[in-house]
Ligand SMILES: NC(=O)c1ccc[n+]([C@@H]2O[C@H](COP(=O)([O-])OP(=O)(O)OC[C@H]3O[C@@H](n4cnc5c(N)ncnc54)[C@H](O)[C@@H]3O)[C@@H](O)[C@H]2O)c1
């Protein structure tokens with residue numbers, strides 16, 4: 442081990458993503474095998490005992506990288522001194538709930554968590570919001586953490602990115618490792634735009650290798666964009682291990698950088714690039730170096746892509762308006 446332990450807070454620790462995520466973190470996959478991690482688990486009071494059970498199991502794994510586990514039901518304590526915050530716990534949509542109800546219920550979670558991050562997190566805090574609606578929950582948390590640089594608040598579209606890679610690998614009969622430069626734009630919702638315009642397979646254009654725009658428009662894009670619903674339908678529960686895996690990928694690349702010659706996708710605060718209104722937490726093709734995400738610049742956006750990016754970004758704008766009206770930002 443090379444350094445003193447890094448504190449990582451995981452909310453919703455007793456949930457199904459939490460159960461898949463915590464063991465990946467504790468085994469050293471989030472930050473690097475030689476970086477010791479101190480886990481801080483946040484749950485609601487009714488689920489604290491279950492989180493404590495998971496903490497017992499984490500101890501039983503004897504992970505060399507795990508420096509300790511603490512369980513909290515108070516966000517102020519859970520985020521104290523933390524350098525990485527994975528905001529997984531959220532209020533799921535239940536029968537009869539409208540989108541506004543969901544946003545309001547999540548405001549009750551992400552407002553105090555943003556404030557707690559502002560109050561006590563470490564100066565190098567990096568936040569990834571997984572809980573849905575992830576982009577707008579990230580916006581709510583960010584707006585209650587005025588002392589934290591805005592770009593430290595991100596939302597997860599890495600699962601969508603990985604889903605796109607998986608589908609392309611199946612279609613082309615190639616390993617995922619031969620693919621690069623896939624992009625997800627917009628919201629982590631069915632309106633997202635999985636974009637293969639610039640994607641490359643073994644040095645050649647993916648679009649040319651597929652040579653079937655109807656498949657791209659009518660099968661690939663909706664399959665990736667609606668994969669969450671497909672998993673719920675087939676598995677009987679929403680994606681968990683794949684979501685945890687994507688969260689690990691997101692933070693690993695944020696901290697350790699993206700590979701030379703490739704990019705990934707993450708929802709980060711827009712600086713106005715590609716016509717996405719400044720401040721919206723929208724997915725872009727991104728690289729990371731020195732612990733900072735950068736939006737990949739200079740990509741040509743054709744008419745097909747423009748319409749899809751605009752539609753998803755418009756949805757993000759509507760969500761921002763809705764939480765503004767609710768007084769959540
Ligand atoms: N961005 C993505 O790609 C992506 C992918 C999959 C799932 N999700 C979302 O992630 C979220 C979690 O999914 P899950 O399957 O683990 O759900 P889950 O219901 O199994 O677990 C959620 C946990 O969060 C806890 N929780 C609720 N409010 C909390 C609070 N205020 N503080 C701390 N913990 C709290 C609950 O007690 C529960 O244990 C959902 O919103 C889901 O839609 C996002």
Ligand SMILES: O=C(O)C[C@H](O)C(=O)O
Pocket residue numbers: 573600668669670672679680
């Ligand atoms: O789609 C969902 O509701 C769950 C999650 O966001 C997913 O993409 O799997």
